[in-house]
Amino acid sequence: MTPAAATGSTIRPRLTLFALTWPIFIELALHVLTGTVDTFMVSHVSDAAVAALGVSNHMLGLLMTLFNVVGTGAAVVIGQLLGARDERGVHHAATVALLANAVVGLVVSAVLALQAPTFLGWMGLPPALLPDGVTFLTLVGGGLAAVAVSLTLSAILRAHGYTRDGMWVTLGVNVLNIVGNLVLVFGHFGLPALGVLGVAISTLVSRIVGMLVLFHLLHRRLGLRPRIAELRGHWRGHMANVLHIGAPSAGENLSWFAMFTLVTTFTAQLGATALAAQTYVMQAVGLMVIFSQSIGAGTEILIARQVGAGRREAAYRQLLHSLRLGVLVATALAAAMAVGGRAFVGAFSADPAVIALAASVLVWSLVLEPGRVFNLVVINALRAAGDARFPLWVGLLSTWGIAAPLAWLFGLHFGWGLVGIWWALSIDEWVRGLAMLARWRSRAWVGKALVPPPLAAQPA
Incomplete structure (x- = not known):
């Protein structure tokens, strides 16, 4: 029995170029929108806050490339295993990719949360902008583990053809982020106006929620439950293939x-x-x-x-x-x-x-x-x-x-x-x-x- 069958998920996505591509297009557009919305909201606080946010996001963008090493490799490896009809190999490769990016994400998150002032100093952020920059990078950078895991979950679902899932989750994350910004940045419903701190909290919470929803979809669609014990004798080969790509x-x-x-x-x-x-x-x-x-x-x-x-x-x-x-x-x-x-x-x-x-x-x-x-x-x-x-x-x-x-x-x-x-x-x-x-x-x-x-x- 395949994992999908085990969970009762019998709906298979259409594997045509158009059916796969249009949800990916919308998802990518929504990712671009996320940063635009944050910048727009913060621009109503001050230009200095926008500058601090921009420098912090530049560093976070570079780190995303590190997480994409595993995400990109996993998508190809899992796709080839699906073509070869190796269900067990798919499960092992997905588990290896998730654990690898989770570990890397946790390490990066801890380093950024503890050393945000140091990194922003290396980036040349003026001292006057450091408070806002440190606030944003500590919270959002400290939550990068959720981003690392989400990238991998999305890659696994995408390799199976479930490109719409990533689109809907990204849309939900965007909506949650916008609502959170409106409430926390400007101080609605009796809450104080938090400025950059509000953007950081909203971004962090929306990303964690997105990760949890993707985990739910992974189990619902594919019946995959990553277990470390199953990787004995398998993880090196799969990890080598992931890194090869x-x-x-x-x-x-x-x-x-x-x-x-x-x-x-x-x-x-x-x-x-x-x-x-x-x-x-x-x-x-x-x-x-x-x-x-x-x-x-x-x-x-x-x-x-x-x-x-x-x-x-x-x-x-x-x-x-x-x-x-x-x-x-x-x-x-x-x-x-x-x-x-x-x-x-x-x-x-x-x-x-x-x-x-x-x-x-x-x-x-x-x-x-x-x-x-x-x-x-x-x-x-x-x-x-x-x-x-x-x-x-x-x-x-x-x-x-x-x-x-x-x-x-x-x-x-x-x-x-x-x-x-x-x-x-x-x-x-x-x-x-x-x-x-x-x-x-x-x-x-x-x-x-x-x-x-x-x-x-x-x-x-």
Whole structure:
């Protein structure tokens, strides 16, 4: 009897790209909304409070990458095990991933709760902002264990095709966070106005509630009850597979963020107008990228199962279908943003120079964004097939050998400004993207599956 059958859960999710992708898109959009809501609420307290919150969230964002090592790896490993019809292996891999992220999360939470002033000092937070920063980082950082576990629970459910669960839980967490902010930040129902402390409490409580709901769904949907005793003789192999996928993925993401941080220092040298324009452009890019990320995540779920089942040809065709769809959507969105760029940026800024510069960069995004799709979608497919190291090495070579030096050359040395920097980023995206597509077409990923296919597997 499968775990799902044992609990009476007979409803199976539809495993089509659209059915998997649209809930992921909404979930990702809601995650973006969470930070926006917190910032909006705190902006009514003071600009200093917003600055303290921003620095703290930057550090928390970096730590999320650490937790995603296990979450990303677990999703692929479990997907391949599901394709191979190894129910016992699925249970063991899920348990290993949950325990690993729980332990890491608890350690990180304890360190942040005890050493928040030290870390914020390293981040260069001015002394006047330290009280608010320490308050937020101590509470929210101290509760990161809940985030680490939630990421893993969501990855397990997503690998099984239950992408709507993550969407609904994230929606609930957002609603709870908004209500908590309204009550605690501004002091309603007879409670004192707590400002940043109110945001921290609301964020912490909503995340813990979200984690508990995900635990309930894990048992209800899959009948999984993690037990340490069952892992004897199994945990090393599963943990090695999880890290084989998750570690290169995290390394690739960290490398890109480090490169973009360096490029932002180039933008800063161009002046306040360029820096403001880049900020607004990245807001627009964030909205466009969510579509590509959701298509990539849905593709990863499908291909992991197909590879685990030994259906390599089906996996090969699935990527090409997803890529065509992703490029079409990204091009349409970039075209819309290129046409409406002035209106979009004008909603944030009244400075004509900022609006003009940002709008010109958004026109160039019509070239950049389709190239980004190749990376977001094809890299997810390679990862799902077990080929996780190739994207890391290509990413390191391209971001540091092409993006960073060309951004300096075009933006500063040749004096082409922010548009020149975007040219450099576009070249990097297309070089990496075409390299990923060539890797997929070469079928070098065949044979890199983490689990053996079932005996009944037939090529399709």
